[in-house]
Amino acid sequence: xxxxxxxxxxxxxxxxxxxxxxxxxxxxxxxxxxxxxxxxxxxxxxxxxxxxxxxxxxxxxxxxxxxxxxxxxxxxxxxxxxxxxxxxxxxxxxxxxxxxxxxxxxxxxxxxxxxxxxxxxxxxxxxxxxxxxxxxxxxxxxxxxxxxxxxxxxxxxxxxxxxxxxxxxxxxxxxxxxxxxxxxxxxxxxxxxxxxxxxxxxxxxxxxxxxxxxxxxxxxxxxxxxxxxxxxxxxxxxxxxxxxxxxxxxxx
Amino acid sequence: xxxxxxxxxxxxxxxxxxxxxxxxxxxxxxxxxxxxxxxxxxxxxxxxxxxxxxxxxxxxxxxxxxxxxxxxxxxxxxxxxxxxxxxxxxxxxxxxxxxxxxxxxxxxxxxxxxxxxxxxxxxxxxxxxxxxxxxxxxxxxxxxxxxxxxxxxxxxxxxxxxxxxxxxxxxxxxxxxxxxxxxxxxxxxxxxxxxxxxxxxxxxxxxxxxxxxxxxxxxxxxxxxxxxxxxxxxxxxxxxxxxxxxxxxxxxxxxxxxxxxxxxxxxxxxxxxxxxxxxxxxxxxxxxxxxxxxx
Numbered sequence: 001x002x003x004x005x006x007x008x009x010x011x012x013x014x015x016x017x018x019x020x021x022x023x024x025x026x027x028x029x030x031x032x033x034x035x036x037x038x039x040x041x042x043x044x045x046x047x048x049x050x051x052x053x054x055x056x057x058x059x060x061x062x063x064x065x066x067x068x069x070x071x072x073x074x075x076x077x078x079x080x081x082x083x084x085x086x087x088x089x090x091x092x093x094x095x096x097x098x099x100x101x102x103x104x105x106x107x108x109x110x111x112x113x114x115x116x117x118x119x120x121x122x123x124x125x126x127x128x129x130x131x132x133x134x135x136x137x138x139x140x141x142x143x144x145x146x147x148x149x150x151x152x153x154x155x156x157x158x159x160x161x162x163x164x165x166x167x168x169x170x171x172x173x174x175x176x177x178x179x180x181x182x183x184x185x186x187x188x189x190x191x192x193x194x195x196x197x198x199x200x201x202x203x204x205x206x207x208x209x210x211x212x213x214x215x216x217x218x219x220x221x222x223x224x225x226x227x228x229x230x231x232x233x234x235x236x237x238x239x240x241x242x243x244x245x246x247x248x249x250x251x252x
Numbered sequence: 253x254x255x256x257x258x259x260x261x262x263x264x265x266x267x268x269x270x271x272x273x274x275x276x277x278x279x280x281x282x283x284x285x286x287x288x289x290x291x292x293x294x295x296x297x298x299x300x301x302x303x304x305x306x307x308x309x310x311x312x313x314x315x316x317x318x319x320x321x322x323x324x325x326x327x328x329x330x331x332x333x334x335x336x337x338x339x340x341x342x343x344x345x346x347x348x349x350x351x352x353x354x355x356x357x358x359x360x361x362x363x364x365x366x367x368x369x370x371x372x373x374x375x376x377x378x379x380x381x382x383x384x385x386x387x388x389x390x391x392x393x394x395x396x397x398x399x400x401x402x403x404x405x406x407x408x409x410x411x412x413x414x415x416x417x418x419x420x421x422x423x424x425x426x427x428x429x430x431x432x433x434x435x436x437x438x439x440x441x442x443x444x445x446x447x448x449x450x451x452x453x454x455x456x457x458x459x460x461x462x463x464x465x466x467x468x469x470x471x472x473x474x475x476x477x478x479x480x481x482x483x484x485x486x487x488x489x490x491x492x493x494x495x496x497x498x499x500x501x502x503x504x505x506x507x508x509x510x511x512x513x514x515x516x517x518x519x520x521x522x523x524x525x526x527x528x529x530x531x532x533x534x535x536x537x538x539x540x541x542x543x544x545x546x547x
Contacts, residue, residue: 052421059345086423096414099437108432109422158418165422 005030005169005199006051006088011065011075013046013055020046022223023065028216030168033191033200035210035231038220039246044203047220048171051201052088053081069169086113089162089198093174095154097146097161102138105146105157109165124164132160133190152183159190163198170194172202176209188213207247211235219243281522288519291512297520300470301497301513304506310517312468315484316385316491317524320464321453323389323487328396328449333442335397336404341430360398364459367394372462383490388464392456396449403445407438436540443536447529454525457495465490466500494521 006028013021021043028034036044046055053074055061067075074084086109098105106125115121125142129135134156138149146157155175162170172191176184191200191213204210210217211231218228219240227234227243238244295309302308343349371391381387411434419429435442468491472482481489492500498517501510 054417054421057417057420082423082425084423085421088421090417090421092414092417094414096412096418098415098418098433109424112422112424112428161418162422 003030004028005069006201007068008047008051009066009068011047011050011067012063013043013050014062014064015046015058016060020223021050024225026218026225026228028169028199028201030199031195031197032216033195033202033214034216034218035214036201036203036218036220037205037207037210037246040205042220043223044220045173048173048201048203050075051169051171052085052090053079054090056081086165087167087169089165089167089170091155091158091162091170091172091175094178095151095158097149097154097157100146101143102146102149102157103142105161106164109161113165128160128164129157131163131194132156133186133193134160150183152179152186155179155183155187156190159187159194163194167198169199169201172200174203174205177205184209207235219246221246284515284518284522288515288517291516292519296516301501302507306507306509308507308509308513310494310497310513310520312471312484313492313494313497313517314520314524315471316464316468317454317494317521319484320385320388320392320460320491320493321450323385324392324396324453325446325450327389327393328400329446331393332397332400332445332449333404335401336442337408337430339401340405340408341426341434356398356401360395360402362395364395364456367391368459368462370394371459376463381488383463383465384488385464385491386487388460388491388493389487391459391463392453395459396452399449399452400445403448404438404442407441407445408434410441411437439540440536443532443539447532450528450532451525454521454528455495457493457499460493460496461499464493464496466492466496468492494524 004027007026009025011021011024012019024047036048038044049055050063051067053063055063063075065075066073069087072079098108100108103125106128107121110121110124115124126135126139129138134153137153138157141148146154149157155178159170159175175191176187179187188209191202194200195215202210202214214231216228217231217234219226219234219238219242221242227238227240229239233239234243235247238247297309297314298311299309300312301310339349339352343352368391371387371394375381375387375390376383381390408430415433415437416429419433420426424432469482469489471484472480473484475483476485477483478485478487480486483489494517498514498521501507501517502514505513507513
């Protein structure tokens with residue numbers, strides 16, 4: 001594979017006794033979209049949340065194995081999670097803008113990371129909102145509450161918020177599934193644009209969406225990766241019967 | 253009986269009960285205000301009490317109540333916030349945390365007279381603070397603290413997990429997340445807790461009898477040096493609060509107009525609690541708006 005943005009080696013996630021993710025070793029290409037598909041409860045979201053150590057917040061969760069970005073194993077207890085999370089953005093299923101103004105939602109992260117200059121912050125806000133295709137809709141109301149935006153706008157704001165701290169990787173957990181079809185289409189377009197600059201790993205339940213936006217697809221089942229290949233291959237000519245069964249809708 | 257009738261009966265019963273409570277509250281409030289309002293005048297609010305003559309006021313007591321409130325909040329709020337944040341965000345669930353929580357619960361249900369005696373033994377005598385506002389504030393802290401801790405904990409627990417995760421995912425530290433994302437959202441709940449705690453300061457008498465004392469020195473309202481013994485701002489002087497004053501003149505008042513003074517003072521006390529509640533709520537809404545940019 002060409003440039004690898006992130007790779008996992010023998011990654012296991014346990015919730016107490018239950019093992020949710022089993023021995024997963026995957027390489028994620030940089031500046032590509034990788035889709036993680038599979039039925040509910042197959043461990044794909046758990047896997048995604050491990051990549052920026054978000055599972056640390058859940059008591060009883062234990063993660064073993066390696067997660068490499070370059071030559072740094074981020075699953076090492078010594079890794080500074082705070083710094084790590086700046087490099088890996090995250091977008092959730094339900095839009096979760098801060099209860100702050102639109103401007104503050106974007107400026108909050110960069111300011112914390114040391115950018116105090118008002119002009120620079122203004123520029124970051126404009127750039128991030130432009131990249132998230134939200135600038136035209138919000139430029140006249142930056143001081144309004146982010147909660148005054150529609151669901152689809154809120155989700156694009158959350159994407160803008162995550163790119164404002166200039167990550168190299170963005171994790172997306174079903175980013176369009178809580179949105180109406182039009183907003184959902186906009187978010188998909190946005191993902192296609194963003195992959196020019198960012199490596200994106202996206203969990204989705206929507207087969208068409210996976211086929212449309214991703215270059216690589218990993219099919220998860222019962223905590224294991226059944227098949228990982230080019231999206232075109234997975235959707236037209238999968239090597240595994242189970243993948244074929246799932247994609248053609250025979251279960252899941 | 254059909255489900256519809258049962259529903260109607262239940263609704264009627266609930267409305268009756270709620271109406272009954274409202275009536276009782278209004279009756280109480282009305283009784284106190286009707287008896288007391290007539291006695292309230294500018295002179296009554298500002299002049300010092302008389303021991304045996306008619307026409308004494310409640311000026312120093314009113315000031316003491318307010319000053320004690322401020323002192324208590326200065327001690328309670330930082331401690332309560334700190335402990336509440338610890339319990340909610342830092343403490344690992346387990347036996348120790350459960351034990352701390354149990355102690356907090358027990359502490360909040362202590363009879364106030366017991367807290368008063370504890371204050372007399374420890375703050376007044378052992379620590380040598382004497383009968384003073386400071387001892388009183390510490391005694392009030394003993395039972396306001398649990399309330400403050402619990403409310404802070406509840407306030408933080410009410411913040412959606414998604415908000416917390418979003419902040420951490422941006423690479424913000426835990427403390428920054430708590431301070432800038434969680435606390436602003438929890439502010440209205442925490443503020444309500446502070447108001448409840450403050451209401452108790454106004455109303456408390458038993459715990460203050462033995463700590464803040466039952467007398468005030470002759471206050472010199474032109475002396476604002478907190479170190480001078482006659483200054484109203486001196487936290488180490490004895491101070492009779494309004495609630496204690498009401499208790500005292502009702503039980504051993506010698507002035508011929510003692511019942512009227514007690515009634516007037518009660519009305520003032522209630523009005524103060526009311527005004528304070530409204531004001532705190534108003535300020536809380538302002539703060540919330542400022543932090544969250546909601547209109």
